[in-house]
Amino acid sequence: MNLSDMLHSIQLSQNSNTVMELVGLNKKTKEHGLMLTPDEAKSLVISRNKVLRDHARVEMSIGVLKELIEVFSASPYMNQEYYIDTLNELQEIFYYLRNETEDRIGDTKLIQRMNDYYNGPCAGSIELLRSKMEEFAENYRRDISFPDSIYKGDE
Amino acid sequence: MEFNHKSEHSRRISNKLIDQSRLKQNQYTLSLLQEGQRSGFISNQKAYQIQVEMLQVLQQLLLQHTQGESSSVTTETAEGMMTSLIYAIDAYTLHFKNPEEALIQLNNKSIKEIHSKGVELLRRYVDETKQLYQEVKKLKLNVPVDAYQMTIDESLPVFMRHYDIIFEAQNTMASIDYPLAVDDMRLQGVFYIKQYLERLQMETSFCHFFSYQDIMYILINFGKINRFNYQIELFNIFELMINNAVFSLMSGGKATHVRISEIQFERLKQMLADSPADQRAKSVHESISQLQESLQTGQALTDYINLYRDTLVQRVNNAAEIGSFEKLIIREVKEHEKTMVFKVNENDRMSDIKMRNLVDRVLESNDTEEKVQLIREHVVSLHDYLDLLHAGCLFNKEYDALFASFGNVELAILAKIVFYEELRDGISDFLDMIAEGVETEKEWKIHYIAFMKQLDDTQIKAVGLLAHEINYEDISFY
Numbered sequence: 001m002n003l004s005d006m007l008h009s010i011q012l013s014q015n016s017n018t019v020m021e022l023v024g025l026n027k028k029t030k031e032h033g034l035m036l037t038p039d040e041a042k043s044l045v046i047s048r049n050k051v052l053r054d055h056a057r058v059e060m061s062i063g064v065l066k067e068l069i070e071v072f073s074a075s076p077y078m079n080q081e082y083y084i085d086t087l088n089e090l091q092e093i094f095y096y097l098r099n100e101t102e103d104r105i106g107d108t109k110l111i112q113r114m115n116d117y118y119n120g121p122c123a124g125s126i127e128l129l130r131s132k133m134e135e136f137a138e139n140y141r142r143d144i145s146f147p148d149s150i151y152k153g154d155e
Numbered sequence: 156m157e158f159n160h161k162s163e164h165s166r167r168i169s170n171k172l173i174d175q176s177r178l179k180q181n182q183y184t185l186s187l188l189q190e191g192q193r194s195g196f197i198s199n200q201k202a203y204q205i206q207v208e209m210l211q212v213l214q215q216l217l218l219q220h221t222q223g224e225s226s227s228v229t230t231e232t233a234e235g236m237m238t239s240l241i242y243a244i245d246a247y248t249l250h251f252k253n254p255e256e257a258l259i260q261l262n263n264k265s266i267k268e269i270h271s272k273g274v275e276l277l278r279r280y281v282d283e284t285k286q287l288y289q290e291v292k293k294l295k296l297n298v299p300v301d302a303y304q305m306t307i308d309e310s311l312p313v314f315m316r317h318y319d320i321i322f323e324a325q326n327t328m329a330s331i332d333y334p335l336a337v338d339d340m341r342l343q344g345v346f347y348i349k350q351y352l353e354r355l356q357m358e359t360s361f362c363h364f365f366s367y368q369d370i371m372y373i374l375i376n377f378g379k380i381n382r383f384n385y386q387i388e389l390f391n392i393f394e395l396m397i398n399n400a401v402f403s404l405m406s407g408g409k410a411t412h413v414r415i416s417e418i419q420f421e422r423l424k425q426m427l428a429d430s431p432a433d434q435r436a437k438s439v440h441e442s443i444s445q446l447q448e449s450l451q452t453g454q455a456l457t458d459y460i461n462l463y464r465d466t467l468v469q470r471v472n473n474a475a476e477i478g479s480f481e482k483l484i485i486r487e488v489k490e491h492e493k494t495m496v497f498k499v500n501e502n503d504r505m506s507d508i509k510m511r512n513l514v515d516r517v518l519e520s521n522d523t524e525e526k527v528q529l530i531r532e533h534v535v536s537l538h539d540y541l542d543l544l545h546a547g548c549l550f551n552k553e554y555d556a557l558f559a560s561f562g563n564v565e566l567a568i569l570a571k572i573v574f575y576e577e578l579r580d581g582i583s584d585f586l587d588m589i590a591e592g593v594e595t596e597k598e599w600k601i602h603y604i605a606f607m608k609q610l611d612d613t614q615i616k617a618v619g620l621l622a623h624e625i626n627y628e629d630i631s632f633y
Binding site: 056058059060063064095103106107108 | 230
């Protein structure tokens, strides 16, 4: 019974419940024409677990994935064809940002910021969003090192 | 094998089938669960449920940690929190007299409840530790041993201030320099500090059996025998006192009489060198028992001294094997007749303002001779000399000029500082030390070594001889 095995089992043990939770979100997203099948939900959870491992993070709930779905499903740029791919990309960007901003910004604010860029200057382009978010992280880190920069008070 | 019926379960547990040798002090509960599963006291299903409940508590801690702002943390943070959580659970399971009772609790109570009881216990231990610390502070020996003083005055308060019961209970926080005679480094967090303080208290109480003069006598001679400045070395005071008390008893003296005479030393040397190892061990054990009895050491201290027995036997045997008891049995090192009077005094220190003025004047001057004259006129104490050298107000040739104005005694005193470790180890002779130099970033030391290298061998030897004769007690430079 080793510690990291136990932590790893968190993600695995919750799979069946989490899939149902995600499919349950269809009630909200269908008004935007977006739906998840159980298999798609499962693939999202698998991607999430991989992204978490890649970014050396542990999450005890699927709160972030649910919030990403709820917030981004309202975007005019989101469509069913690229729904899963986009959500996977968004998860990747989110956990990258989470590490780069050293856990100083809350989940909701971080997702909100991603959404603002996605719907605004990026006009639904994931590539653009990724580069904008990298820029944001770089500025944020500079702000941490030099607290007097223009970003002060942003949080 | 599963036990659904509670009384049946307890009955089996009372048969004590748990193999205690398989339990680990660190991560006690996890090893207990493994052992419980192995011997059938805990079903696999229950063990799994316990792990799931641990994760649920972890989830709560995680939310508490991020104040609900974030649902994820780095793996490192999560592992630290998990270790802290298990540490609190261990505090609870460890407080039962036997592992079987702890297993009953694990079977019957929720992990949430066990964790919160564990946290409560940890809080109590921290309070007890704080109380203990106050007692140790009161008992503290007034001896100039830096590691001892700083551990009590500076390191231990760091623990009292920063110990985090919820998120980092396993973290000991403070870095403790002063070594105990018997230390269990496997412990962590409050368990370690509590045990450290309990033992430090016992060791210090033991030292109070002896007069202040006797403790200082032992410390000073210990420094002289080892040719180092005992004030800055890492060693245990209790060990020095108990060793000499035991040697006193072995050579016909009293337990409180730690000053070993030459006659006693010779007797001990002969007695120990001539006996076989088991006989030596027997004598040491007998004398330790005699010491415990004559000092009426009390149960806790007696038990602690018992933990030290084997170490002392080992040391006596090692000393007998190499045929030298000089470093183990501390006795008075006779002073050589002082042939010189130190020209640098440890007293008469300059005030900070005067020192700053002097440094400014030295810096302003462009004339090397004038600089040296200013320094020689105003500086009398070694402390001030070192301050001045560290101030970096001299450049290249100016160092040479200052050192050239020094006599051999002053050069020897500086050698005691520059070659502290080399002189202590006493392996190479002084000529070689100068030739090899030492690695240092201090400018004045680099110039000092370079200056010494220019001297002829006769003068270097003369300085070396003086360095050998000077004791660190005579040149308090801190």
